[in-house]
Every structure is written in structure tokens, then in C-alpha cells.
Amino acid sequence: RAHLDRIAAVDGDVHAFLHVNQNAEAIAADVDRRRAAGEQLHELAGVPLAVKDVLVTTDMPSTSGSKILEGYMSPYDATVVSRARAAGLVAIGKTNMDEFAMGSSTEHSAYGPTRNPWDLERIPGGSGGGSAAAVAAFEAPLALGSDTGGSIRQPAHVTGTVGMKPTYGGVSRYGAIALASSLDQVGPVTRTVLDSGLLHDVIGGHDVNDSTSLSKAWPSFAAAAREGATGQVLKGLKVGVIKELPDSGFQAGVSQSFRESLALMEAHGAEIVEISAPHFEYGVAAYYLILPAEASSNLAKFDSVRFGMRVIPDGGATVEDVMAATRAAGFGDEVKRRIILGTYALSSGYYDAYYGSAQKVRTLIQQDFNSAFAQVDVIATPTAPTTAFKFGEKVGDPIQMYLNDVATIPANLAGVPGMTLPSGLASDDNLPVGIQFLAPAFEDARLYQVGAALE
Numbered sequence: 001r002a003h004l005d006r007i008a009a010v011d012g013d014v015h016a017f018l019h020v021n022q023n024a025e026a027i028a029a030d031v032d033r034r035r036a037a038g039e040q041l042h043e044l045a046g047v048p049l050a051v052k053d054v055l056v057t058t059d060m061p062s063t064s065g066s067k068i069l070e071g072y073m074s075p076y077d078a079t080v081v082s083r084a085r086a087a088g089l090v091a092i093g094k095t096n097m098d099e100f101a102m103g104s105s106t107e108h109s110a111y112g113p114t115r116n117p118w119d120l121e122r123i124p125g126g127s128g129g130g131s132a133a134a135v136a137a138f139e140a141p142l143a144l145g146s147d148t149g150g151s152i153r154q155p156a157h158v159t160g161t162v163g164m165k166p167t168y169g170g171v172s173r174y175g176a177i178a179l180a181s182s183l184d185q186v187g188p189v190t191r192t193v194l195d196s197g198l199l200h201d202v203i204g205g206h207d208v209n210d211s212t213s214l215s216k217a218w219p220s221f222a223a224a225a226r227e228g229a230t231g232q233v234l235k236g237l238k239v240g241v242i243k244e245l246p247d248s249g250f251q252a253g254v255s256q257s258f259r260e261s262l263a264l265m266e267a268h269g270a271e272i273v274e275i276s277a278p279h280f281e282y283g284v285a286a287y288y289l290i291l292p293a294e295a296s297s298n299l300a301k302f303d304s305v306r307f308g309m310r311v312i313p314d315g316g317a318t319v320e321d322v323m324a325a326t327r328a329a330g331f332g333d334e335v336k337r338r339i340i341l342g343t344y345a346l347s348s349g350y351y352d353a354y355y356g357s358a359q360k361v362r363t364l365i366q367q368d369f370n371s372a373f374a375q376v377d378v379i380a381t382p383t384a385p386t387t388a389f390k391f392g393e394k395v396g397d398p399i400q401m402y403l404n405d406v407a408t409i410p411a412n413l414a415g416v417p418g419m420t421l422p423s424g425l426a427s428d429d430n431l432p433v434g435i436q437f438l439a440p441a442f443e444d445a446r447l448y449q450v451g452a453a454l455e
């Protein structure tokens with residue numbers, strides 16, 4: 001009730017939610033009944049959970065921020081949602097996002113932007129700005145996001161929350177409306193590292209419905225966070241700092257906060273090691289070919305026949321006329337831009353030059369990570385170059401928007417886990433700043449230990 005009241009009080013301004021679950025109280029009451037009857041429930045049972053609208057749900061519409069899916073009801077729940085429900089979590093609503101998770105500000109949502117609770121004139125990050133804003137504004141204690149190039153971590157960075165992108169394959173993508181299937185990962189957005197671990201334990205692990213799901217047994221991430229909280233893990237921890245990264249135009253207050261965090265770690269026994277990752281600087285370029293290529297293919301299913309909107313044009317007779325009119329009316333500008341970019345990159349004659357080259361760069365970035373992790377336990381970076389920017393500042397210039405992802409994209413290209421946690425307020429504008437940690441694939445638990453140690 002308290003969270004529903006909070007949503008009623010602030011969401012008119014924040015607009016974190018596209019849909020609030022009218023049954024939330026009834027579901028919570030049922031959890032109470034079961035608990036009162038002596039049933040052993042999960043420790044998160046009854047806790048509200050905000051769900052990014054990219055994740056399909058049977059009891060609420062799932063639009064992925066797009067007009068083309070307005071009002072769409074899924075016949076099944078995403079695996080992460082069904083696992084959360086099975087643990088007794090209450091899906092309190094669906095959160096706003098850039099259309100099909102393309103963007104870094106939620107300005108590309110077909111339903112209007114979400115506002116950053118720290119400053120309503122500023123963006124909450126993206127694509128998962130709704131989930132991060134909901135958590136930051138105390139409208140929900142926990143949220144789910146998806147991260148293809150930073151959409152969990154960058155919103156967390158600009159809203160002072162914790163965002164975790166698991167190892168690729170660590171959390172099921174079944175029921176996550178695909179953006180770029182080789183990069184997409186679902187993960188938690190929370191206020192503390194322990195909360196993230198608790199939620200990650202619930203949603204993670206093998207899923208037969210996702211062919212890329214890892215069949216590995218994972219340790220408890222909540223246990224890792226509890227262990228890390230003692231701070232012991234920082235003693236002798238080798239923290240890699242990428243020497244090439246600061247050249248990429250970081251705001252002074254962001255860099256300063258980052259240096260202070262490193263000094264704090266050093267004071268607690270960590271060793272800061274300079275590493276070289278010479279190909280990171282090509283990450284954005286490679287990503288913005290691979291992602292549109294995969295997205296253009298994934299979005300082909302919105303054909304006016306199988307899902308969502310159907311526009312029948314005046315005098316239009318053929319299936320193709322209907323398809324074209326539907327996609328013209330249903331997709332926003334950023335989605336169209338990426339479909340054009342992606343189909344171009346995949347077209348015959350250009351495939352090797354664009355998509356093929358980008359895949360090679362991806363391999364080089366993976367090799368950069370391998371050699372870095374031969375020297376260090378984790379890599380630390382500022383999560384994004386700037387704090388929350390103002391509405392309209394970057395939306396007219398796609399390249400500027402894309403460059404925001406410089407520090408988050410490499411983890412998706414390599415499939416490694418990444419966590420961002422609040423590192424304070426920037427000295428130059430008093431807005432939240434995050435620090436990002438990256439670990440080798442499968443070592444998600446290490447991020448929980450280090451994150452909890454610093455919190």
C-alpha cells in the first residue's frame with residue numbers, strides 16, 4: 001500500500017510507470033495469508049517489484065515502449081517474472097523505457113519520457129529509465145531491467161541506484177522482447193548491493209526456454225554480498241584501471257568521484273593496476289553496427305500480422321501495403337534509424353565491410369578483457385561520461401547519445417558481468433555518479449563482494 005501511495009503521489013511527475021498493477025494489493029494480501037498460515041516463504045515474498053516493459057507479463061500489457069505494441073497482452077510471463085512471482089514478489093507495475101530499449105534517456109519512449117527524481121528537468125538514463133527512477137523515487141524497492149549496451153547500468157548511475165548486468169546467459173532472456181539477442185541480458189536495479197543479490201538469486205540460473213542460458217550452477221549472490229560487506233575482499237584486490245578510457249570526454253565531477261573511489265579502495269588495501277584495453281575505443285562503433293543488425297532482424301516480427309498494431313492504408317490492398325503502413329506508424333524515429341542502419345550493414349556487398357568488421361572488433365575487445373583479467377581481479381571505470389543531462393540536450397544528435405555508452409558497451413560485447421553502484425554526488429553539479437566494476441565471465445559473485453564492501 002505504501003508503494004502504491006507513493007506511486008500515486010509522485011508518478012504524475014516522475015512517470016516511471018506505464019502501467020500499475022491493479023491487483024498488487026490482492027496479491028500481497030495473499031502472500032500475507034500464506035505467511036500467517038505458517039507457509040515457509042522466500043525472504044522477498046510480498047516485496048513489490050517494478051518490471052521493465054520489455055519483459056512480457058500475462059496480467060499487464062507489454063509494449064517495450066513502442067506504439068506498435070500498445071495494449072499488447074502476452075500469453076505467458078517472462079521467465080524472470082514467473083520466477084519472481086513464484087518467490088512471492090509482487091509485480092507492482094511495468095516501467096517506462098526507450099522504445100525497444102534503444103536509447104540512453106527514455107526520450108525515445110512512445111509514451112513520453114520518465115523524469116529523474118533528483119531533478120525533474122533531467123533524464124533518468126535509458127533505456128531502463130523507468131525502472132531506475134521507480135527505485136530512486138521509492139516507488140518500488142526492487143526493479144528488473146535489461147542491459148544490451150548499458151540500459152541497466154547507465155540509468156542506475158544517473159539515479160544513484162545499483163544496477164547489475166549479469167554474465168551473458170546467467171539470467172534467462174525468455175520473454176524479454178529481443179533488442180540484440182547476442183548482447184541482451186536481464187538483471188536487477190535496486191538501492192543496495194544485497195537487494196540486487198537477493199533478486200539475482202531469484203531470477204537467475206538455467207532456463208530450458210532460453211537456448212543461450214548457461215547450465216552452470218551459480219553461487220548465492222546474496223551470500224556473496226553479505227560476505228563482501230565485511231570489507232575483507234578489498235585487501236590485496238587487484239583493481240584494473242583502463243589507461244585509454246579517460247580520453248573519452250568524461251565530466252570533471254565524474255572523473256573526480258572515480259578517483260576518490262579508487263583512493264578509498266586503495267586505503268582499504270586494494271591495489272590499483274593500470275591496464276591497457278586498446279580496442280575499447282572502437283566498442284561504440286562496433287556496437288552500433290552489431291546492435292542495429294540484430295535489431296533489424298528481431299523487429300521483423302512486427303509485421304502487422306502476428307503482434308500488435310495493424311494499419312490499413314486508404315486504398316492499400318496488399319499485405320505489403322499494410323505492413324509498410326503499420327511499421328511507418330508504429331515505430332518511432334530511433335527504431336527506424338536503427339532498422340535502416342542494420343539492414344544496410346547486413347546487405348550483400350556491405351556485410352563484410354560493416355557487420356563482419358564489427359564482429360572482428362568484438363573479438364579484439366574480448367581479447368582485451370582476457371589479457372586484462374590475467375592481471376587483475378576486477379576492472380573499474382566511471383559508469384558513464386556525464387551525470388544526468390537535461391531533456392533535449394542529446395536527443396537531436398544520435399552520435400552524442402551513442403557516445404554515452406562508451407564505458408558500458410564493452411561488457412555486453414564480451415558477455416562479462418558489470419555492476420554499477422553509487423559513488424556519491426558529482427562535485428560540479430551535485431548529481432549522482434556511479435562507479436562500474438567488471439569481472440570475468442561467470443564471476444558475478446565477485447562483483448557482489450566488491451560492491452558490498454564499498455557500499
Ligand code: GLN
Nearest residue numbers: 101102103148149150151
Ligand atoms: N544506449 C544503448 C542503446 O541505445 C542502450 C541499449 C540497452 O542497453 N538496451 O543501444
